[in-house]
Amino acid sequence: MDKEIETLLEMVKSANRKPFWQSTPQEARSGPMLMALLFGDAPSVERDESFTIPSSGGFDLPVRLYVPSANPKGLIVYFHGGGWVIGTVAGYHPFTATLANRTGCAVLSVDYRLAPEHAFPLPVDDALAAIRWGASPAAAKAIGHEPPVLVAMGDSAGGNLATVASRLHNASSPARRVDLQVLAYPVTDHRFDTGSYAEFAEGNLLTRNDMKWFWDHYCPDTSKRSHPDASPMQARDLSDSPAALIVTAGRDPLRDEGEAYGQRLKDAGVPTEVVRGEGLVHGFLAMINYAPSAGRAFETMAAAIGRVTAR
Structure with a gap:
């Protein structure tokens, strides 16, 4: 573990902050x-604008589009983390601007509806609407030319939405498919019984109780949590999923389900790479300028996108 992450964990522990699971969403x-x-x-980007898509x-879905150059290499549709309860496009602005500049791709950052006010499946509806917009002529018009590559990307709960929406989109036999999904420490299942949930239940930023709290708000009807659009691990057929890169955090309750999901994708014939960030904790995309x-790990993601855009 980097000394910077060790310091961060000590700071969080000494701050004695109120955990998510003892808080209200507000x-x-x-x-x-x-x-x-x-x-x-946030770095400057050649052009960015905010608008809505249906x-x-x-619902008018708020999005922010970053265009790093006159001829971006592709379009990344990005879904922020936050357990489907917290997080905003504005809060992720430093990262999504960096992502656009680093990859040379336009980035569409999506302010999907949040739970508990808008529980499952409404965030999935928004994610699918964003992917479909990204595959449409409207995206080419907004960007300035048709992006040759379409990527779905997200972290944590956003990774859940990215993989579900890209599978649903590709399964509909669209004219423009998602080419790649990039998932950082994704939520892929509603159960809390993996080895990493036991090993890292406490003390590494995200706790098991926090995840139970997030699920209780996102999908309060427990009978719906096994639906493949809520828990993609439960999908019977993942073969319509785009090629994938999954990067997990070594010290994260979600580690094992992310890696198991990668194996499920491989078993379905989907080209998939799974990379474990040893010593990393949940939320590490916020730390790319803080911990080496x-x-x-971020460079691994950027390189995977670069390989697809270079084809």
């Missing part, structure tokens, strides 16, 4: 996220 949203505390200032129930190992 209280959880009011505190600063790791991105604001650790990432640093989603289910007449987090920076290396």
Whole structure:
């Protein structure tokens, strides 16, 4: 573990902050996220703009589009983390601006509806609407040319939405498929019985009780949690999923389910790479300018996107 992460864990422990699972959603949203505390200032991007796209129930879905150059190499549709309860496009602005510059791709950052006000499946509806927009002529018009590569990307709960929405989109036999999914420490199952859940139940930023709290808000009807659009690990057929890179954190309750999901994708014939970030904790994308190992994990993701855009 990097000394910077060790220091961070000690700081969190000594701060004695109120955990998510003892908070209301409003209280959880009011505190600063790791991105604001650790990432640093956002870099400038050649062009970015905010607008809305249509989603289910007449909802106008807010998004922010980053265009790093006149001819971006592709389009990344990005879904932020936060357990489906917290997190915003504005809060992720430093990261998504960095992602656009580093990969040379346009990035569409999605402010999907949050639970408990908008529980499952509404966030999935928003994620699918964003992917479909990214595959449409409207995206090419907004970007300035048709992006040759379409990537779905997200972290934590956003990784869950990215993989579900990209599978649903590709399964619909669209004219434009998702080419790659990049998932950072994704939520893939609703059960809390893996070895990493037992080993890292406490003390590494995200706890088992926190995840139970997130699931209780996102999908309060426990009978629906095995639905493959909530828990993609439970899908019978993953063969429509795009090629995948999954990067897990070695000290994360979600580690084992992310890696097991990668194996399920491989078993379905989906080209998949699974990389474990040893010593990393949940939320490490906020730490790429803070801890060297987090920076290396991000470079692994950028390199995978670079290989697809170079074809």
